Amino acid sequence: MSALKSSNLGYPRIGANREWKKALEAFWAGKLSEEAFTKELETIRLQHLKKQQDKGIDLIPVNDFSWYDHMLDTAVMFGLVPERFGYEGGVVPLKTYYAMARGNQGATACEMTKWFNTNYHYIVPELDGAEPVLTENRPLTAYREAKEKLGIEGKPVLVGLFTFLKLSKGYDTDALDEVIQYFLPLYTQILKELEQEGVKWVQIDEPILVTSLTQEDVARVEAIYSALREAAPGIQIMLQTYFESVEHYAQIVALPVHGIGIDFVHGGEQNLNAIQTLGFPKDKVLGAGIVDGRNIWRTDIEASLELLTKLAEVVPYERIIVQPSSSLLHVPVTTEPEVALNPVLKNALAYADEKLDEIALIVRAVNEGKEAVAAEIKSATSAIEVLNSSKERSRTDVQQAAAQAHEQPASRTSSFDVRKGAQQARWNLPFLPTTTIGSFPQTVEVRQARQKWRKGEWDSEQYDAFVRDEIKTWMDLQEDIGIDVLVHGEFERTDMVEFFGEKLDGFAFTKNGWVQSYGSRCVKPPVIYGDVAFVEAMTVKESVYAQSLTSKPVKGMLTGPITILNWSFVRNDLSREQVAYQIALALREEVEALEQAGIEMIQVDEPAIREGLPLKEDQKQPYLDWSVFAFRLSTSTVKDTTQIHTHMCYCEFHDMIDSIRDLDADVISIETSRSHGELIFSFEESTYNKGIGLGVYDIHSPRVPEVEEMVSMIERALRVLDPELFWINPDCGLKTRGKEETVASLRRMVEAAQQVRKAS
Ligand code: GLN
Ligand code: ZN
Secondary structure (H helix, E strand, O other): OOOOEEEOOOOOOOOOOOHHHHHHHHHHOOOOOHHHHHHHHHHHHHHHHHHHHHOOOOEOEEOOOOOOOHHHHHHHHOOOOOHHHOOOOOOOOHHHHHHHHHOOOOOOOOOEEEOOOOOOEEEOOEOOOOOOOOOOOHHHHHHHHHHHHHOOOOEEEEEOHHHHHHOOEOOOHHHHHHHHHHHHHHHHHHHHHHHHHOOOEEEEEOHHHHOOOOHHHHHHHHHHHHHHHHHOOOOEEEEEOOOOOOOOHHHHHOOOOOEEEEEOOOOHHHHHHHHHHHOOOOOOEEEEEEEOOOOOEOOOHHHHHHHHHHHHOOOOHHHEEEEEOOOHHHOOOOOOOHHHOOHHHHHOEOOHHHHHHHHHHHHHHHHOOHHHHHHHHHHHHHHHHHHHOOHHHOOHHHHHHHHOHHHOOOOOOOOHHHHHHHHHHHHOOOOOOEEOOOEOOOOHHHHHHHHHHHOOOOOHHHHHHHHHHHHHHHHHHHHHHOOOEEOOEOOOOOOOOHHHHOOOEEEEOOOOOOEEEEOOEEEOOOEEEEEEEOOOOOOHHHHHHHHHOOOOOEEEEEEOHHHHHHOOEEOOOOOHHHHHHHHHHHHHHHHHHHHHOOOOEEEEEOOOHHHHOOOOHHHHHHHHHHHHHHHHHHHOOOOOOOEEEEEEOOOOOHHHHHHHHHOOOOEEEEOOOOOHHHHHHHHHHOOOOOEEEEOOOOOOOOOOOOHHHHHHHHHHHHHHOOHHHEOEOOOOOOOOOOHHHHHHHHHHHHHHHHHHHHHO
16 A cells, blocks of 8 residues: 655745754854854755655755755856956855845845735745856756755656756846747756756756646747657656636646646646646646645545545645645744633644644545544544634624625715715825825834733833823924824734724734744734624724824724735635625724724725735636625725725735725825836826825935925826825835934925925
């Protein structure tokens, strides 16, 4: 027997205690020599391999480890270092590598962007005419290390050529065929060397194959893999896809490779359907991604076994490898330290290590028979059942309200034009009103105060008093600067999602649920595990206090439902849409509480709306539609005179302006530092007809902008946008900036507004 095999596609780099992150940062800070750093990373890497070995995983990935990011690793392996970093050939030194990632005195960092629909960000390779060379065979080095040090027959992982090029910039896409020809020999060489070394399996990641590709693209992929097969016929390529269903299924599974890895969790239904209706080649191995690599929940083992049975009707077990749906990079390391969590929740969690155990369990259940592992299967099933029937997931009032969301009010009483008049009369704001996005500098003192309070060194009264002092200071400053619409400054918030999650029902906060976001930066998303419900007012106290200090309007400040959803780990027993509606309805209560307390300008931030955008074209609009609907659920029950603001950043907007308009916010502020001109143009084209503030200065740098720059930005915007609807504000929140530079920048911003007002 022993037919079915197990595999992993990638292991988290950060370490159970974020040792990897700490090592990187210590090295950057000069606290760790290059030698000590290299040694430390080796220790971490080997520990991770050993763990997978101990868990009995048959195919253990190597070269999935990184010094920062796997796309950057691939770029430097090919010597793709932009000129500004002064690289002179050969193996790229660590110093240069990190300069590309983080920038240095003389050169700005390479661009960073989201890896498909995840919250992981990769460094975008810049080709710019450089002739790629193979500076080192990293997969080979990794393979040798695992073999020599641990006796592991590793499976080297490589970013596939087509995905690599599609995600790179700095070349004419019309010349793609030529570019492929430059890189093909390098991939060939890597594979030949691996073949010579006796490597059995290599995993080549081509997640781009789940996005829409033209027939020409498919032909390119065919040409690439034919060439690779011919060059290294002795090596078995597992062509790995993930995050969605495979496009052009019939052609992709026919590629000249030994195995095809398919995600049966995300896009699983379509993938299963494709296999069942179109079959699977008799000569290939199926990498069956059946344990979710993107979420933190335990796997329903019975359901996985059922799925496997279906797959086995098409592909016999001896040609199936059980694996996670994607690399485990996107989940935390181990649930072991989560002892403080509600045991019902903890029991239902599976991070990377537990997911590998699940894979091993599934394999045993097939190879040894279900009876051999009956107890383990039972405990997995019951953990999920216990959570599902817990009181936290049984709030029928909440569930029903969300299920009937479409019967709830989701439109303002009056049209924007009517509201505009009413609001103008109510607020009497000057032409080109000035405001900010919400947060003011979170200084060391602010963070220390919160620490003291969390540790119990300060009681709530002391902490509240501190926050009030900060609010007072900044209210006075805003008055003095002459800003028109004031904010309280968000000093009481660490993070725009956590703050609300801690106050709403249905959320949990883990101790160790860290995942890599970019480079050494990790995030610990809240866990939405129960029905989400409003408990008591969350922001009213601070806003009302701020309003008591001024006769100018104070804007209340909330995080929107979709941003809360997209920055959390979300329960998987309900659709994301339903969870979004639950959050939206809870936030509606906060909006109403603010209005009742006299806060009649309310900003509901949605910076992360785009992050949830599905990869598949036909799923994008439905997602945007229910996201917009959720926002409207939160914001539609207020009076005409109450002004709803929203804010967006970190993304491209030009292709979603219709959805932005549908939010029906009275005012939107948008980050524009990257492409002010283009953005204005897209808003003009769409004849956007509601209040809009396109950030007039970039808050990502400590630089204090010149008045003239901002004046010309404003003038440019006013040439195309309705001046009556234009607002003046920075790009984004100011929490990462210093106090002095912030005050100086805002003074100049107000001055710029005044100059333009005078001139018109
Ligand atoms: N109101 C938030 C702030 O100013 C918005 C943050 C964001 O857009 N990411 O910090
Ligand atoms: Zn922002």
